[in-house]
Amino acid sequence: xxxxxxxxxxxxxxxxxxxxxxxxxxxxxxxxxxxxxxxxxxxxxxxxxxxxxxxxxxxxxxxxxxxxxxxxxxxxxxxxxxxxxxxxxxxxxxxxxxxxxxxxxxxxxxxxxxxxxxxxxxxxxxxxxxxxxxxxxxxxxxxxxxxxxxxxxxxxxxxxxxxxxxxxxxxxxxxxxxxxxxxxxxxxxxxxxxxxxxxxxxxxxxxxxxxxxxxxxxxxxxxxxxxxxxxxxx
Amino acid sequence: xxxxxxxxxxxxxxxxxxxxxxxxxxxxxxxxxxxxxxxxxxxxxxxxxxxxxxxxxxxxxxxxxxxxxxxxxxxxxxxxxxxxxxxxxxxxxxxxxxxxxxxxxxxxxxxxxxxxxxxxxxxxxxxxxxxxxxxxxxxxxxxxxxxxxxxxxxxxxxxxxxxxxxxxxxxxxxxxxxxxxxxxxxxxxxxxxxxxxxxxxxxxxxxxxxxxxxxxxxxxxxxxxxx
Numbered sequence: 001x002x003x004x005x006x007x008x009x010x011x012x013x014x015x016x017x018x019x020x021x022x023x024x025x026x027x028x029x030x031x032x033x034x035x036x037x038x039x040x041x042x043x044x045x046x047x048x049x050x051x052x053x054x055x056x057x058x059x060x061x062x063x064x065x066x067x068x069x070x071x072x073x074x075x076x077x078x079x080x081x082x083x084x085x086x087x088x089x090x091x092x093x094x095x096x097x098x099x100x101x102x103x104x105x106x107x108x109x110x111x112x113x114x115x116x117x118x119x120x121x122x123x124x125x126x127x128x129x130x131x132x133x134x135x136x137x138x139x140x141x142x143x144x145x146x147x148x149x150x151x152x153x154x155x156x157x158x159x160x161x162x163x164x165x166x167x168x169x170x171x172x173x174x175x176x177x178x179x180x181x182x183x184x185x186x187x188x189x190x191x192x193x194x195x196x197x198x199x200x201x202x203x204x205x206x207x208x209x210x211x212x213x214x215x216x217x218x219x220x221x222x223x224x225x226x227x228x229x230x231x232x233x234x
Numbered sequence: 235x236x237x238x239x240x241x242x243x244x245x246x247x248x249x250x251x252x253x254x255x256x257x258x259x260x261x262x263x264x265x266x267x268x269x270x271x272x273x274x275x276x277x278x279x280x281x282x283x284x285x286x287x288x289x290x291x292x293x294x295x296x297x298x299x300x301x302x303x304x305x306x307x308x309x310x311x312x313x314x315x316x317x318x319x320x321x322x323x324x325x326x327x328x329x330x331x332x333x334x335x336x337x338x339x340x341x342x343x344x345x346x347x348x349x350x351x352x353x354x355x356x357x358x359x360x361x362x363x364x365x366x367x368x369x370x371x372x373x374x375x376x377x378x379x380x381x382x383x384x385x386x387x388x389x390x391x392x393x394x395x396x397x398x399x400x401x402x403x404x405x406x407x408x409x410x411x412x413x414x415x416x417x418x419x420x421x422x423x424x425x426x427x428x429x430x431x432x433x434x435x436x437x438x439x440x441x442x443x444x445x446x447x448x449x450x451x452x453x454x455x456x457x458x459x460x461x
Contacts (some may be wrong), residue, residue: 089320
């Protein structure tokens with residue numbers, strides 16, 4: 001198996017009802033590269049991330065990571081993917097420590113309570129680590145979800161609006177985590193409306209409109225490209 | 235990555251922990267079961283039915299009705315914050331998820347049966363004619379029979395707009411053969427098994443249980459990937 005190919009999307013399309021919500025998506029994201037995906041609401045960013053995560057099958061085209069095919073071996077493919085969704089995926093009645101403990105056990109790498117407490121401290125929820133998640137604010141949930149991602153040893157990290165609900169310290173936390181994943185050789189894809197912020201942390205950028213990629217380039221140019229496209233539409 | 239049995243064990247442990255943390259809801263289901271038994275007792279008495287003879291059927295129906303609330307609950311916790319989606323992103327087998335959840339449901343339904351049985355003794359004035367182990371074996375088989383289809387249909391209807399209606403509509407018809415066998419076996423245990431028919435009914439019930447657990451385990455992956 002070739003382990004340096006990274007994430008490869010070939011002619012991805014996704015049909016919802018009679019409408020193509022994604023079409024002709026071709027991307028290759030090498031390991032250690034961070035991509036920022038921008039687009040208006042309904043442009044297809046979340047659908048694209050869910051297709052890459054294998055939570056939605058593409059209606060056409062293929063997704064591969066290092067030659068791993070989700071259609072052939074879903075478990076092996078998902079073992080290398082970490083996905084931060086709009087919803088945090090926590091058990092409301094359990095505490096942060098219990099949620100993290102359950103994930104760590106399912107990953108086959110149980111952690112001690114001290115290790116999990118340290119993890120909670122790193123994401124800034126140490127004061128609430130042992131209260132039920134249902135009492136958490138949206139920002140605390142997001143921080144807990146970020147802590148959960150660090151339990152995995154992913155090769156691809158998918159972040160859907162990672163800055164949403166977070167304060168300035170949370171923004172910095174996300175940036176730090178993205179840089180750490182990049183240093184570890186992960187391919188990172190983030191969908192965000194905060195183009196300046198995403199442009200600073202990402203290497204490459206792409207703009208989606210009506211389910212199609214309209215622009216691909218250096219992430220530093222993302223804001224300008226977005227402004228140009230908006231002006232063309234107007 | 236952990237093996238299949240480790241995955242089942244972890245899902246089972248987590249399910250029981252979630253149930254324990256949300257024990258108010260579980261207690262509510264127990265009280266609902268007791269209320270159903272009480273209604274059967276009052277209604278049966280008023281209609282002049284022989285409560286002792288019908289007690290097994292009333293017990294099973296109370297367990298069944300309360301189980302629909304439990305099954306509506308066990309996948310609601312998976313969908314209220316998309317926990318299931320995140321779980322599916324971990325490298326675990328859908329079958330392990332099914333067997334972990336179904337085993338936890340079996341334990342909870344077993345607990346419910348332990349609550350309802352003494353209530354039935356008081357309300358219906360029944361006593362054990364056959365040995366206690368036969369009662370435990372029959373109740374165990376009934377609970378196993380409810381757990382697997384309930385877990386499957388709970389997953390299938392988790393996002394249905396009217397889950398509380400759709401779940402029983404799918405769940406009840408599938409259980410008819412097991413309910414029939416369970417009801418007959420339990421009636422014989424409570425009223426006396428002069429013809430030694432209990433083992434035959436238990437055998438039939440066990441066959442349905444095995445069928446449910448195997449088929450539901452195989453179908454579960456397709457169901458949750460579509461949830």
